[in-house]
Amino acid sequence: MILIQIILVLAFLLLILGFLKRQGSHQLSALAKIFMMLFAAAAIFVILFPDSSNSVAHFVGVGRGADLLLYLLTMSFIFVVLSSYLARKQDQRRFAMLARQVALLEAKIRNKADDTKTTGQ
Amino acid sequence: MRRDTYIIIPVYNEEKVIVSVVKKVLKNFSNVVCINDGSTDSSAAEILKTEAHLVNHPVNMGQGAAIQTGIEYALQDKNIKYFVTFDADGQHSLADVEAMLKYIKEHQVDIVLGSRFLGSAQNLTGFRKFILKLAVKFSNFTTGLKLTDAHNGLRVFNRKVAENLHITMPDMAHASEIIHRIAEHNFRYKEVPVTITYTDYSKAKGQSAINAVNITFDILLQKVIKK
Numbered sequence: 001m002i003l004i005q006i007i008l009v010l011a012f013l014l015l016i017l018g019f020l021k022r023q024g025s026h027q028l029s030a031l032a033k034i035f036m037m038l039f040a041a042a043a044i045f046v047i048l049f050p051d052s053s054n055s056v057a058h059f060v061g062v063g064r065g066a067d068l069l070l071y072l073l074t075m076s077f078i079f080v081v082l083s084s085y086l087a088r089k090q091d092q093r094r095f096a097m098l099a100r101q102v103a104l105l106e107a108k109i110r111n112k113a114d115d116t117k118t119t120g121q
Numbered sequence: 122m123r124r125d126t127y128i129i130i131p132v133y134n135e136e137k138v139i140v141s142v143v144k145k146v147l148k149n150f151s152n153v154v155c156i157n158d159g160s161t162d163s164s165a166a167e168i169l170k171t172e173a174h175l176v177n178h179p180v181n182m183g184q185g186a187a188i189q190t191g192i193e194y195a196l197q198d199k200n201i202k203y204f205v206t207f208d209a210d211g212q213h214s215l216a217d218v219e220a221m222l223k224y225i226k227e228h229q230v231d232i233v234l235g236s237r238f239l240g241s242a243q244n245l246t247g248f249r250k251f252i253l254k255l256a257v258k259f260s261n262f263t264t265g266l267k268l269t270d271a272h273n274g275l276r277v278f279n280r281k282v283a284e285n286l287h288i289t290m291p292d293m294a295h296a297s298e299i300i301h302r303i304a305e306h307n308f309r310y311k312e313v314p315v316t317i318t319y320t321d322y323s324k325a326k327g328q329s330a331i332n333a334v335n336i337t338f339d340i341l342l343q344k345v346i347k348k
Contacts, residue, residue, distance in 0.1 A: 092291065093289050096182050096186045096189075096289070096291060099178055099179050099180060099182060099186075100178075100182075100186070100189065100190045100193065102179050103156075103176045103177055103178050103179060103190055104176060104190065104193060104194060106176075106177060107174065107175065107176040107177070107194065110175070111174070
């Protein structure tokens with residue numbers, strides 16, 4: 001085994017370990033968990049047998065395994081960017097609703113204070 | 122004095138003009154709410170000098186968010202029948218507001234929209250005009266409505282519309298969002314000519330053309346997510 005394989009396999013094992021440890025607080029669906037495990041297993045397999053990615057690439061009509069990896073990486077990158085953009089929009093919306101309630105409450109309190117001022121005179 | 126109408130004025134860094142604008146409005150309307158959208162100048166203190174109600178956004182959230190806050194504030198008053206969105210920089214005319222209120226009372230419509238292209242837009246430069254026309258074409262194409270001006274800040278609407286607008290677009294895209302709501306709920310709408318005075322002050326504060334690209338992107342994205 002060459003050094004890079006050891007490093008990558010260890011990194012993936014640590015990743016999986018961290019993922020499993022966090023499960024308590026993460027409300028991930030069962031499907032997502034299975035997918036993650038399968039993904040990690042496939043990754044470790046490809047690290048140990050680099051030529052296997054070539055076979056898969058040939059099967060789908062891509063020249064090299066490295067190219068296939070790049071295409072998949074590009075796709076997943078775009079997916080991650082888009083989903084985090086949407087999540088941020090959703091957060092903005094919720095934040096706006098929260099801030100609006102704060103603003104309306106503050107106005108209500110100020111109006112009440114004004115009322116007591118005028119009746120007190 | 123009209124007591125069945127609420128004038129909603131979103132305010133962002135308008136300390137120089139806000140008092141004079143609000144005072145003018147208060148001559149005809151007793152219910153005026155200014156939503157200070159996290160101004161970094163003394164807009165809030167200026168508004169407190171007047172009889173207008175003040176709602177303070179804790180942070181800047183955009184004009185759309187401010188209008189929605191104003192609507193929710195005004196809706197708390199059960200006597201209010203009509204809601205008016207009015208710009209803080211003095212580019213709208215009160216005579217137009219009166220005419221629009223008269224129209225909504227006398228006709229079977231839910232919302233009356235101001236249009237610069239039915240009326241006379243003063244000092245509107247060629248490039249701005251071109252961008253606005255383009256925005257209208259795009260808006261009509263996506264909503265199926267027939268409007269001449271998609272981004273006019275002057276609007277008069279009834280309670281039914283106020284309760285159903287739910288503006289979520291924080292920035293200038295809210296104008297398109299309102300039009301989409303009209304299409305979605307089949308609100309009866311009418312465009313009337315209004316006069317907009319583009320002062321140097323309002324032009325300097327106006328949105329840049331590049332912002333139209335941002336708005337278009339957000340609107341398209343929202344359509345994609347919904348369907």
